[in-house]
Amino acid sequence: MFRSLKPVLGFILAGIICLNATAQNKLPVYLDENKPIEERVEDALSRMTLEEKVAMCHAQSKFSSAGVPRLGIPENWATDGPHGIRPEVLWDEWDQAGWTNDSCIAFPALTCLAATWNKDMSLLYGKSIGEEARYRNKNILLGPGVNIYRTPLNGRNFEYMGEDPFLASKMVVPYIHGVQANGVAACVKHFALNNQEIARHTVNVNVDDRALYEIYLPAFKASVQEGQAWAIMGAYNKYKGQWACHNQYLLNDILRGEWGFDGVVVSDWGGVNNTKQAIYNGLDMEFGSWTDGLSEGASNAYENYYLAKPFLKLLQSGEVKEEEVDKKVRNILRLAFRTTMNTKRPWGSFGTPEHAAAGRKIAEEGIVLLQNKNNTLPIDLSKTKRILVVGENAIKPMTVGGGSSSLKAKYEVAPWDGIVKRMGTQADIKYARGYVGDPTSKYNGVVLKRDLTEPRSAEELIAEATQLAKESDLVIFIGGLNKSNNQDCEGHDRKHLELPYNQDKVITELYKANKNLVVVNISGNAVAMPWVNEVPAIVQSWYNGTESGTALASILAGDANPSGKLPFTFPVKLDDNSAHKLGEYPGKEQVTYNEGIFVGYRWTDKEKIKPLFPFGHGLSYTTFAYGKVTADKKGISQSDKITFSVSVKNTGSRDGAEIVQLYISDLKSSLPRPVKELKGFEKVYLKAGEEKTVSFTVDKSALSFFDDKKHDWVAEAGTFEAIVAASATDIKGKVSFDLK
Structure with missing residues (x-):
């Protein structure tokens, strides 16, 4: 009973601290919402003991981590997503808590959201599920998932947004905005390369840098840089021999170093495997581990987690410097100030x-x-x-x-x-x-x-x-x-x-x-x-x-x-899928992505394989006619933009919506490239007989590939084609242009 009241007591204590401070006209910096968030973080950090800092870095129950009660800093409470708010479970067990008021609205799986190709639907989805999470007083929603659809056998594909990194990138951003408008952190998962469920705790993924950056990372990058996600969840699998939940390359070099992520990195439940790696390789909060021989669900196992007593002992002995725990706590405090300690966040609603x-x-x-x-x-x-x-x-x-x-x-x-x-x-x-x-x-x-x-x-x-x-x-x-x-x-x-x-x-x-x-x-x-x-x-x-x-x-x-x-893509048979034709699947200890960047329609285009149903395919009860594709200029410089336009008319007797797709083709490249790549889409609603013009504006980023030797994105001068299509195989028109 007391544990279920702890979040409420934290809020009450924070209120008492604020009232006392206000009465004395000495509001602490960390409680002053008018102060810059980084000043608040440093002030709170300076007031915390070593034990309090470590306590914030690991779970205290199945779905919560500690706050700092004496400072009025509330606990963090996470919940599965990404399709609805999970029912309450017991403190130390996975069994349901038996509440009668935790029945949620179940939203469609994220494959359905991706199939709308509608960014407005993504925003509506995020806003709605964020309201449900907020009402239940959760401040971390464990979703959305954006791992790429590499094989149709992956049991968790239904939680993700398909095979194309551009589509997933554009659909995930509004979802994040919708969730976080409620003062709830979207925790984008599973970072990264979690493309099979078999042996997911042990498999080491071997993938070249080009495929990593062009296929498997873009949706995460968009989540961070465009979505401003407040949390990222690590994956179970390994990359370069290190578990993804504490991975120098993924978390320190790329996520924080290249992308500038300032949020919190959360482990997947049971995804932590080593104290030293967890300390130094980018993890902030450890959840769900079962360590030191303790079985899953063992009562009060949390003090034995990798970032609990083992972490504290290393800090107390001086073997690990306090700055390492401070890095983690800064990120966790930033999360608190954005969510639980934001007095202006809405109250949410549930089951409406x-x-x-x-x-x-x-x-x-x-x-x-x-x-x-x-x-x-x-x-x-x-x-x-x-x-x-x-x-x-x-x-x-x-x-x-x-x-x-x-x-x-x-x-x-x-x-x-x-x-x-x-x-x-x-x-x-x-x-x-x-x-x-x-x-x-x-x-x-x-x-x-x-x-x-x-x-x-x-x-x-x-x-x-x-x-x-x-x-x-x-x-x-x-x-x-x-x-x-x-x-x-x-x-x-x-x-x-x-x-x-x-x-x-x-x-x-x-x-x-x-x-x-x-x-x-x-x-x-x-x-x-x-x-x-x-x-x-x-x-x-x-x-x-x-x-x-x-x-x-x-x-x-x-x-x-x-x-x-x-x-x-729907393949006719498994052998039409590149992961099964060229790559390894499933891997137990190792899995190698021999297909590289040729995933989904990129592979069927390259090999001229006719799919059962192509990427981007979908019919209507009405019909649509496309006009000629035009460009507003014949060529662009490296710093310029170009706009392509096409008219679309509803030629049937019913109102309907068409998804117009823009693909870009590089006609000559120093490295192998896909025949075409999705670089724009728009869902346009047309009444019977109505006609509208759809336009897409792109810059050199839409023409670029990742050069792994230079470790940089490169747009080579030459001739390109803009391809307007109703699916990956239903081409409606093309126009050529040059990059100078």
Whole structure:
């Protein structure tokens, strides 16, 4: 009980200190919000004991670290993100605390946010989840995640923003701004090269500097320099033989040295492995470790953490200078002054209808219409009177499971429920299970309201589904992956590209029974689709949170016009992915990225591989026509900018949105370069018949590559092409220009 009141007591004590100081007209500098933050940091630091400093550098519970009660400096409280605020857990255990008021709004997974290609949606997402975190008095949100989609087997891809560093960079910045406007630190993760879950605690990543800087670091750099993120989380894996949570190259040389990061570096839970490295190699706060033979969850293990007693003893003996702990505490104090000690930060809100509506809007904009032969969608309810819904994912809750992103949602509208609510009064809607995937009814202390147990055999389930399909006007199969082990799940990777649970057979049999078939794939990863040439309509949905079913039904019925586009490439087979063709995956002790910069569409372009569905692909219920691409000048100097423009017209009968994509191609380079690279995008909303001009302005940074010999970005003089496209393979126009 006392522990749960500690944050409140800290605020009360800070208030008493302020009142006493004000009465004496001697407000301490560190409490004076009119003073520059660096003066406040130094003043607070000068008042702290060595023991108080060390206490701030490590956890005191599963999700909190100590403040300085006698100075009125509150504790720090972190929470998983990045898709919703985690339920409260016990002080020393992972079990839920049993609160009745910690059921959150579950927002769509970040793959869905990336699929919106809409920076306004990113800002709305960050603002909404930041309000939820603030209301729960959390000052560190453990998200967003921006690790690059290297392989479709990575179990944690659903938490990230796709394969392209430019798209991830532009989408992460508004999210950070939205979160931090609430006085909550966005903790961008996992820095860096966390691209597999298998052996994530041991694997050492070998990657050349060019790929590191061009592919795997840009979204983190944008988070720091454009997003002004207040926190960064280290990754579990190693780089150059050092764990990423205390890594000289990543944290000291790059993050602080090259980028000027002034925030706090937080370890991933259990990501610290060595006291000396943790002291000197850039880490500030240690969370979740299990050290000195203590098992996971051991009570009061925190004093044995690497940055606890072992750190204090080295300081007291003089073996480590006090300046080392001061570096860390400065960053932690800066965090406090930006969050818990900012008296002007808003109060936030939690579990509100407004947040649910925001999640629904993001989901609607992120759902991707992959294929729509014969205009199967949207569903014409004036002609479609008998609808069959098939598949476990139609009824399975997806806000639980998946690892640290598992949530206790206030409610979740499953696809089946959303479809019935939207269409049930206009059509006779029936359900058939079709297959059994994971019938588990309890995850992380959350008991599902819908019983998923199923005694019938696979043959009986298919027989039932195909018979009902023959009697229906339309069949909607809702399947894909789930958030169970070896699916889309932290700590596990997928074992293959194919759909699990024999779903391909179910889909094939359904198509034989009824050609009017819609397949809805719910996943955070690409999947193989051997039936793609037969099935007329395919929809890519995601783990879309509280309003998942409502958003999907809205798209299927045509209430919302689909406008999402893929943030990663769907390969036909694993061998079409560069990490599997050239690189190593998975690594146990070592993994080498032999593919270098050729990730995603950069690889399929280079090798002229036709993907199942390309990066940036997504259809609409309307059509768009592009005009001629123009440039405002024929060439630019190294310090100049150039603007490209193109007109886009909605040539259909429905209002809709098109995502216009700008790629840059270097026609001659001293080093191998991708055929083209995304350097701009804009989501433009057009009423039926409306036409708008979309413009992109770029400078030499959009033309540059990283020269690892010079350790610098280089833009070589020569001829370039600006390519305007509707996807990585749907080129609408080009214009050449020169860099002098």
